[in-house]
Amino acid sequence: xxxxxxxxxxTIRQFGFLEDSFKVVRPRRLSAEVxxxxxxxxxxxxxxxxxxxxxxxxxxxxxxxxxxFIYHLAREGGITLNLKTRAPKSDPAIRTITAVFPGAExxxxxxxxxxxxxxxxLRKGSRYPLTDDWPADEYPLRKDWKDK
Amino acid sequence: MKIVRKIINWARIKSPxxxxxxxxxCNACDIEIVAALTPLYDVERFGVxxxxxxxxADVLVCSGPVTKQIQDRLKRIYDQMxxxxxxxxxxxxxxxxxxxxxxxxxxxxxxxxIPVSAYIPGCPAGxxxxxxxxxxxxxxxxxxxxxxxxxxxxQDKTEDGAGTDKETNSxxxx
Numbered sequence: 476x477x478x479x480x481x482x483x484x485x486t487i488r489q490f491g492f493l494e495d496s497f498k499v500v501r502p503r504r505l506s507a508e509v510x511x512x513x514x515x516x517x518x519x520x521x522x523x524x525x526x527x528x529x530x531x532x533x534x535x536x537x538x539x540x541x542x543x544f545i546y547h548l549a550r551e552g553g554i555t556l557n558l559k560t561r562a563p564k565s566d567p568a569i570r571t572i573t574a575v576f577p578g579a580e581x582x583x584x585x586x587x588x589x590x591x592x593x594x595x596x597l598r599k600g601s602r603y604p605l606t607d608d609w610p611a612d613e614y615p616l617r618k619d620w621k622d623k
Numbered sequence: 624m625k626i627v628r629k630i631i632n633w634a635r636i637k638s639p640x641x642x643x644x645x646x647x648x649c650n651a652c653d654i655e656i657v658a659a660l661t662p663l664y665d666v667e668r669f670g671v672x673x674x675x676x677x678x679x680a681d682v683l684v685c686s687g688p689v690t691k692q693i694q695d696r697l698k699r700i701y702d703q704m705x706x707x708x709x710x711x712x713x714x715x716x717x718x719x720x721x722x723x724x725x726x727x728x729x730x731x732x733x734x735x736x737i738p739v740s741a742y743i744p745g746c747p748a749g750x751x752x753x754x755x756x757x758x759x760x761x762x763x764x765x766x767x768x769x770x771x772x773x774x775x776x777x778q779d780k781t782e783d784g785a786g787t788d789k790e791t792n793s794x795x796x797x
Contacts, residue, residue, distance in 0.1 A: 605728070606691045615727035622727060 478552060479505060482525050489524075490517055505556040514560045515570055518546070521558065522575055526550050530572075533582040535590040537618045542567050542590055562592065571596035589616040635681065635707075636761050638670035642680035642704070646697050646733065647723070648687025651747035652714035656684060659750035666754055669761065677703040682757070683737075688716040688723040689730040701737045709740040709760060713753055718742045 479499045486507070487494050496508040509517045521527045527548040536543035538561070546558045562569055571594050572579050583594045584603040591614035602609065614620060645653050659666055660673055674680045677700045689697060701710070712733040715721040719732040733739050743756035 604692075620727075622725065 477502075479503065479554060482554070482556075485525060486517075486521065489520055493517070503552070503554045505554065506559070507556065508559045511560050511562055511569065518558065518572065519575070521548060521556065527556055530576045530579055530582075531555070533579065533586060535586045535592065535616065537590065537616065539618075540564055542592055544569060544586065544592070546572070564591075567591060568593040568595055570594070573597065588614070590614050591617065632764065636764055638672070639681045639709075639757070639761060640672050640674045640679055641682045641684050641757075642674055642677050642700070643684045643686075644697065644700060646685050646687045646693045646717070647690035647729070648714065648716060652686035652717070655747045655750055656686060656713060656753060659753045664750050664754060666757070669754075669758060671757065677701075678705065680704055681708060682760070683708065683710045684713055684753075684757075685710060685717050685733045686713045688720050689733060689736050690728050691730055692728070694730050694736050697733075697736055710737055711741045711743065711753075711756060711760060712739045713743045713756075714748050715744055715746045718744055721746065 479502065482505065483497050483499060486497055490509075490513070492513070493507060493509065496506075498506050500506050507517075527550045529549040531547035531549055534543075534545040534547065536545070541561045541563055543559060543561050546560075547555060548558060549555045560569065567590075569592060571583060573583065573596070580597065581603065583597050584600070586592045587594055587597070588602060588605045588609075591612075601607065605615075615622075643653070643656050658664065660671075677683070681704075683701060683704060685697070701708070710733060712718050716723055717733045720729060723729045724731060730736065741756045741760040743752055745752050748756075
């Protein structure tokens with residue numbers, strides 16, 4: 476069995492609800508989707524047990540009523556995993572991953588500034604990457620945002 | 624006093640020290656500016672030297688659109704330069720925003736924030752175009768003796784127009 480299939484089987488054995496969404500897209504490319512409330516445990520399992528110890532970046536997506544967040548993880552052997560989670564725009568709160576990846580702080584700040592997500596546990600700091608005088612309730616990468 | 628001014632103007636034209644500032648460019652114009660400073664194009668024959676601080680520079684060579692983050696810094700650097708000062712906008716983005724015009728984080732061209740003396744279009748502007756633009760700026764100082772910059776114009780006016788004979792004499796005396 477290939478290494479990708481091993482990772483998939485190990486993860487599904489631990490978290491049965493991932494059976495449908497955990498896919499081997501093609502060799503060395505995995506993707507999974509997890510709900511917001513189960514995200515932390517799945518994330519911790521993948522990072523610590525399955526040795527996905529590189530965070531490439533975090534992508535934010537405006538999906539209409541939801542905000543999507545894709546965590547691009549990588550491990551040795553050139554295997555990457557796109558772990559996706561969602562949060563409704565009415566309550567766009569996710570948990571920080573800076574305890575595991577301290578460098579993720581700038582990605583999370585970008586999500587906060589550009590998409591208007593709330594990252595719980597992210598330490599306080601100045602605005603990044605927008606200017607300090609940017610209006611508080613405007614998020615330029617949301618699809619309904621218009622330049623005034 | 625007129626002779627002194629002539630000498631100062633001559634010296635200024637023969638040694639325009641420049642400061643290169645990237646206000647949000649994609650790096651292409653920066654590479655071309657650096658290429659223009661190499662011995663291959665040899666701008667030092669015009670007396671052009673790259674300086675590390677705005678306090679030593681006569682010409683501010685700007686590349687790229689002005690982002691909202693950089694506009695205060697650009698203004699501050701411009702204010703640090705001694706008079707008379709000139710700004711050269713290098714590249715399409717510096718001239719009017721280019722492809723970045725209308726972005727949420729971009730203010731526009733250089734002239735939205737500070738007065739510009741010379742515009743050099745191109746994407747990117749080549750070293751030859753940059754040298755041509757700088758030389759034309761210097762030539763305009765030589766011919767008209769009234770540079771096209773608003774600040775420099777004002778200075779000329781106070782020295783030539785507003786100054787009476789009496790003041791000119793008192794200036795000549797020492």
